[in-house]
Amino acid sequence: MKRNILMLLFLAFVTLHHAVAQSKIVDRVVATVGSNIILQSDLDMQYAQYLAQGNKPDDNFKCYLLQQALTQKLLAQQAKIDSIEVSESEVDDNLNNRLRYMSQQAGGQERLETFLNRSLLQYKEEMRPNVAEQLKAQKMQQNIEGKIDVTPLEVKRYFEGLHKDSLPYFNTEVEIGELVMFPQLTTEEKQQFRQRAEDLRQQVINGSDFATVARLYSQDPGSAPYGGDLGFSTRDNFVKEFSAVAFKLKAGELSQVFESEYGFHFLQVLERRGEEVKSRHILISIKPTGTAMERTKAKIDSIYNLVVSKKQDFYYAASNFSDNKETKYNGGMILSTEGQSRSTLISVDKLDAAIFKAIDNLKPGEYSKPEQFTDRTGKTGYRFNYLKTRIPPHKATLDLDFAKIKEAAIQDKTNKKLAEWFEEKRESTFIEINEEFLNCEDLKIWQKKK
Known part of the structure; x- marks a missing residue:
């Protein structure tokens, strides 16, 4: 199974890189939303990933990808108008989570870098603008939706409006x-695990590379492949024992071994930035x-x-x-x-x-x-x-399933509010779509009525 996943990833990246190489030779604008453009290469990369996952060629999926891109651009443009921002740490956290998942699927950081044909740092910087735009679009959508709720009477009306044959x-x-x-x-039972962490800390003090020791011995599956790197985080991202240590240290300092609910750690602060700290750690889990x-x-x-x-x-x-x-x-x-x-x-x-x-x-x-x-x-x-x-x-009945019906009513109300917002913005925003996509059913609502 793992071999199949690795092969799938390999094919995805090979196909994706082929699409990127092609786009460098010939690229074009397939759509414009206000002052933003969507390039053919953007769609090609996503479509290549779709094919590499074992899906059959489907022109309708290309239409879907463009529709999603138009939606993101429109939301992101309004986010800029409304001064909605995302912090560097938010972008970093999102990118780090993606790369951790990709590394786990690929069988480690080195194998992923081989597939990507570039370092994770390079790939991360290439992805940064698009991820930042995605996060702004998400925040904008959350602002539009607001805190929507429904009254019991609205739930009742929603339920009564459903066709009896379509009830779930x-x-x-x-x-x-x-x-x-x-x-x-007991303290005595934990001692062997504490001592293991102490021994690893001493290796670092004696000159061993922290990242190498973390990759080899840390028992935190989320950070070990990255040399223990946890990226930039605020106090709220850590358990209290970890925060208490991390936010006392200066950049470059190595902590003593300390205990949390996850086991025994020691950490090193790499950089401080306002209320955020970039750190790396090594964890030894406690086994019963x-x-x-x-x-x-x-x-x-x-x-x-x-x-x-x-x-x-x-x-x-x-x-x-x-x-x-x-x-x-x-x-x-x-x-x-x-x-x-x-x-x-x-x-x-x-x-x-x-x-x-x-x-x-x-x-x-x-x-x-x-x-x-x-x-x-x-x-x-x-x-x-x-x-x-x-x-x-x-x-479904109103008596037995009120909570689920209420949730469906809230979602229906939310969808209507979003639909109204998009209809208004599409009418007031310059949108141009390449003629190749004009027959896409998903894109009919994006074309201005003449």
């Missing part, structure tokens, strides 16, 4: 709680010992027995003892990650496989037994689940 059909939905416990190691796991199992079994025997309320137990910060403040209840309503009702086909297995045979009001699990960050602990509600498959 919902799969089985459940409300689930969880109580999670991760092993807490067998003894710590046994202590944790005994503790969660004890809490489970109290809850099942109704000697302790589940919501109280989760709020006070669960180690999952995402759910403990909801009384242990898991919230849906779909949409913006953050409902406690979750479709069973969206559940984590292990949680689905744990609650599949439960009746509402019952609990699964504590089981060992590993979360998405790689931490191992114990968990038991509570099934509060199970709603069978059904067609």
Whole structure:
């Protein structure tokens, strides 16, 4: 599978570079929006990526790409008029996230640079103007949308306006709680991990290259391929222990080893810029010992027995003892990650496989037994689940699905507001599209009526 991904990336970059080479020989303006232009080479690069992902040639997709580019240009132009700006750190963060993902897919920074035929620094600077424009366009759209809400009466009218045959059909939905416990190691149990970080820090002090040590030994998958580089960040981007150290150091200084929820780190500040700091770090994760796991199992079994025997309320137990910060403040209840309503009702086909297995045979009001699990960050602990509600498959109703219908009503209202804005701006903005694209159905609304 990994080999296929690498081949796909290779083909994408080869095709993309071919398109770039061609565009240097012949390029043309395919559309103009106000004072901004869209070049054929811009579309060629995106279309090359589309083909390299295994898609078949499709002229309609070229139309779609131009329509997206027109939308971005119009939003970005209005952002400039309205003095909407994006900071260098925002652009840096976006670029760094993209490059981290690309590096992971390519199998490392060096392999990605080979595919790109340039350094990541060069590629980053080439991408910077377009990414800045994208971020401005996003901010402009957010400003247009504003804080849109709907009243219960508007939700009712929206629902009643839907054709009965088009009402959505919902799969089985459940409300689930969880109580999670991760092993807490003693100072003695942590010592081996602290010592490993201390040894690596000493290597840097003795003259080893920080970036090389980070690539070889740091256990932070997000920054290790980049030599531990975290880019420019504000205090809010870090956990408090990291911020406390990073914002005390001067440029070039190396910190002592310190502990956070992720393990033992040491860091070096590379540059300071106002309220931002550019730093790099090396992380040694803390792995639970067998003894710590046994202590944790005994503790969660004890809490489970109290809850099942109704000697302790589940919501109280989760709020006070669960180690999952995402759910403990909801009384242990898991919230849906779909949409913006953050409902406690979750479709069973969206559940984590292990949680689905744990609650599949439960009746509402019952609990699964504590089981060992590993979360998405790689931490191992114990968990038991509570099934509060199970709603069978059904067609949408206002009583059962008010939150989802409200969200759809908000989206409908938002779409109408955006459509009105774009219609007004298209009428008042000079827009010219190359005749080759005049037959595109997606672009009909962008052509001025004569």
